[in-house]
Amino acid sequence: MEFNHNVAVWFSKSFGLFYLMALSLAVVVYAYWPANKARFEDAAGSILSDEDKPWR
Amino acid sequence: MIEQLSRNERQLSLVILLCLAVLGLSMAAVGRDDPLGAHGALVLLAAIGGLFFVISGYYAPEAGPERLHSYYDDPSKVGIVIAMAWALIGLFVGDWVAWQLVNPDLTFDAPWSSFGRIRPVHTTAVIFGFGGNALIATSFYVMQRTSRARMPDQLSPWFVVFGYNLFCLLAVTGYLMGSTQSKEYAEPEWYADIWLVIVWVVYFVLYLRTLSRRSEPHIYVANWYYLAFILVVAVLHIVNNIAVPVSFGHAKSYSIFSGVQDAMTQWWYGHNAVAFFLTSGFLGMMYYYLPKRAGRPIFSYRISIISFWGITFFYMWAGSHHLHYTALPHWVQTLGMTFSVMLLVPSWASAGNALLTLNGAWHKVRDDATLRFMMVAAVFYGLSTFEGSFMAIRSVNSLSHYTDWTVGHVHAGALGWVAMITFGSIYASVPWLWKRPAMHSARLVEAHFWLALAGTIIYVFAMWNSGIIQGLMWRTYNESGTLAYSFVDSLVAMHPYYIARAIGGLLFLIGAVIGCYNIWMTIRTAARSADARAPGEPAPLYARKPALEPAE
Ligand code: HEM
Numbered sequence: 271m272e273f274n275h276n277v278a279v280w281f282s283k284s285f286g287l288f289y290l291m292a293l294s295l296a297v298v299v300y301a302y303w304p305a306n307k308a309r310f311e312d313a314a315g316s317i318l319s320d321e322d323k324p325w326r
Numbered sequence: 327m328i329e330q331l332s333r334n335e336r337q338l339s340l341v342i343l344l345c346l347a348v349l350g351l352s353m354a355a356v357g358r359d360d361p362l363g364a365h366g367a368l369v370l371l372a373a374i375g376g377l378f379f380v381i382s383g384y385y386a387p388e389a390g391p392e393r394l395h396s397y398y399d400d401p402s403k404v405g406i407v408i409a410m411a412w413a414l415i416g417l418f419v420g421d422w423v424a425w426q427l428v429n430p431d432l433t434f435d436a437p438w439s440s441f442g443r444i445r446p447v448h449t450t451a452v453i454f455g456f457g458g459n460a461l462i463a464t465s466f467y468v469m470q471r472t473s474r475a476r477m478p479d480q481l482s483p484w485f486v487v488f489g490y491n492l493f494c495l496l497a498v499t500g501y502l503m504g505s506t507q508s509k510e511y512a513e514p515e516w517y518a519d520i521w522l523v524i525v526w527v528v529y530f531v532l533y534l535r536t537l538s539r540r541s542e543p544h545i546y547v548a549n550w551y552y553l554a555f556i557l558v559v560a561v562l563h564i565v566n567n568i569a570v571p572v573s574f575g576h577a578k579s580y581s582i583f584s585g586v587q588d589a590m591t592q593w594w595y596g597h598n599a600v601a602f603f604l605t606s607g608f609l610g611m612m613y614y615y616l617p618k619r620a621g622r623p624i625f626s627y628r629i630s631i632i633s634f635w636g637i638t639f640f641y642m643w644a645g646s647h648h649l650h651y652t653a654l655p656h657w658v659q660t661l662g663m664t665f666s667v668m669l670l671v672p673s674w675a676s677a678g679n680a681l682l683t684l685n686g687a688w689h690k691v692r693d694d695a696t697l698r699f700m701m702v703a704a705v706f707y708g709l710s711t712f713e714g715s716f717m718a719i720r721s722v723n724s725l726s727h728y729t730d731w732t733v734g735h736v737h738a739g740a741l742g743w744v745a746m747i748t749f750g751s752i753y754a755s756v757p758w759l760w761k762r763p764a765m766h767s768a769r770l771v772e773a774h775f776w777l778a779l780a781g782t783i784i785y786v787f788a789m790w791n792s793g794i795i796q797g798l799m800w801r802t803y804n805e806s807g808t809l810a811y812s813f814v815d816s817l818v819a820m821h822p823y824y825i826a827r828a829i830g831g832l833l834f835l836i837g838a839v840i841g842c843y844n845i846w847m848t849i850r851t852a853a854r855s856a857d858a859r860a861p862g863e864p865a866p867l868y869a870r871k872p873a874l875e876p877a878e
Pocket residue numbers: 417418420421422423424425427445448449452453457732733736737740741744745827828830831832834835
């Protein structure tokens with residue numbers, strides 16, 4: 271099969287669409303996964319504590 | 327500066343500078359009658375200056391292992407000072423360009439000062455000089471703090487800071503000599519581009535090495551934005567600048583792309599430069615400095631993650647909205663338009679996240695001009711992304727394209743978002759970096775804030791008016807079906823708005839001058855109080871932990 275304009279259009283309309291949808295889903299699942307909640311809250315709060323020294 | 331380098335690093339820096347000197351000398355030799363020769367001389371001079379500097383400190387005793395118990399902040403300090411210097415240059419030249427549009431005689435008949443040459447000096451000095459140095463300086467600060475890890479070595483941050491500024495210098499001096507690739511925001515010629523790739527790879531590797539030393543398992547979200555900025559800018563820069571030089575003795579080169587492919591590559595680059603240079607990196611700044619300064623964690627960490635991936639993946643496809651009604655296939659234009667409209671969601675999620683973080687701290691916003699800079703930046707970020715998504719719609723773009731509306735949109739983003747978040751972050755970091763309780767004068771920060779805000783509003787409103795009038799005049803027909811106005815008619819109609827814009831820009835520039843003075847005074851008093859301390863006495867540590875509010 272020759273790689274021409276039509277192939278590019280077909281590829282972006284099929285694979286392109288589904289990979290973006292899958293990616294969006296994966297991101298939302300990751301962000302709202304209950305087990306990650308504590309980690310995220312930790313991270314959000316961590317920058318407010320004093321950071322005067324490196325840990326090692 | 328040199329005292330802090332280890333013996334090995336001093337030797338390595340001498341080797342690097344010697345190589346650079348040889349490179350500069352050979353550029354000067356082969357490019358004798360070409361801008362390349364002048365740039366060779368510039369590189370040679372920079373390398374010789376660096377050599378003298380390193381040699382002068384070469385025999386200073388090495389810093390002991392206690393240095394490893396603190397963050398390495400000197401490159402951030404130098405980066406901030408250089409960023410403010412570029413701000414003065416870039417804003418001054420920007421206002422000069424603005425006055426040239428009011429009165430074309432302000433070129434004073436010299437080739438180097440013509441509109442076409444100093445306009446890219448303006449854009450490069452503000453975006454790459456001011457914005458880039460501020461991004462590098464704050465990213466060093468943020469990556470170390472959020473990973474609680476010191477940078478792995480002392481040499482590579484200096485290589486990044488000075489190497490990057492050598493690139494900026496090559497860029498702006500090149501334009502003044504008339505050397506350009508004619509690609510907007512990618513004007514520097516091939517040799518400067520190759521140099522930037524080297525610097526940028528070192529920057530990326532330095533960031534990853536620092537992160538790999540962190541103690542926390544999770545990487546704070548600000549780092550994601552900074553890393554996206556570094557990684558994607560590298561990819562964009564390399565692809566858009568693939569070119570074949572006329573010869574190794576010439577500055578001139580030709581892009582390997584041509585026709586509509588060239589246009590698409592350029593605006594894929596151009597729009598992602600907006601996304602990853604002017605947005606992603608500054609969002610990294612915002613996600614660190616705004617919560618820190620407000621003393622409150624970010625409103626929703628989850629939203630910050632979702633908008634990160636949204637911004638990263640949608641922006642990639644939006645570039646074709648710069649090429650509506652061109653030879654570009656229609657469906658590619660539609661694709662760019664669709665993704666631009668979708669972009670509104672993650673953009674507003676970020677702006678909203680920032681503003682909701684301030685909910686409950688509005689009294690701090692009222693009292694603290696530094697925090698107010700960041701708050702206004704978030705508002706303008708929301709405003710300019712809304713405007714951008716709107717302008718990307720093909721039929722709206724038929725009115726806005728080629729007009730001052732685009733320039734208004736650019737500066738709503740550039741002055742209102744990019745410059746405001748940068749000034750806010752710089753005012754927050756300067757006292758932290760130089761170990762002062764606060765800036766030299768809070769009233770001067772206040773004055774800067776109001777000048778910057780007034781300047782931005784005047785600029786943006788002038789351009790909105792002028793752009794829409796211009797667009798409408800160009801599409802008004804009379805009864806006989808011909809255009810009602812000539813181009814010169816529209817030019818005459820622009821004149822008052824150009825004067826207003828130039829005055830707004832002047833206010834913005836004065837604000838930045840005040841900012842420089844204030845930062846300078848803060849640094850000076852820091853130096854003086856350090857001298858007054860008894861030898862061996864530790865530097866005072868100022869409590870930076872924000873006091874808890876009654877409501878918390
Ligand atoms: C003192 C403040 C400033 C003034 C007076 C000013 C003035 C100007 C002028 C007159 C132009 C040319 C417009 C034209 O060709 O019609 C311009 C373009 C531009 N400026 Fe500024 N500027 C200022 C600040 C900034 C800042 C802080 C940034 C970025 C952080 C910036 C980014 C740009 C960009 C990207 C363009 C190109 C716009 C385009 O091609 O559509 N400017 N500026």
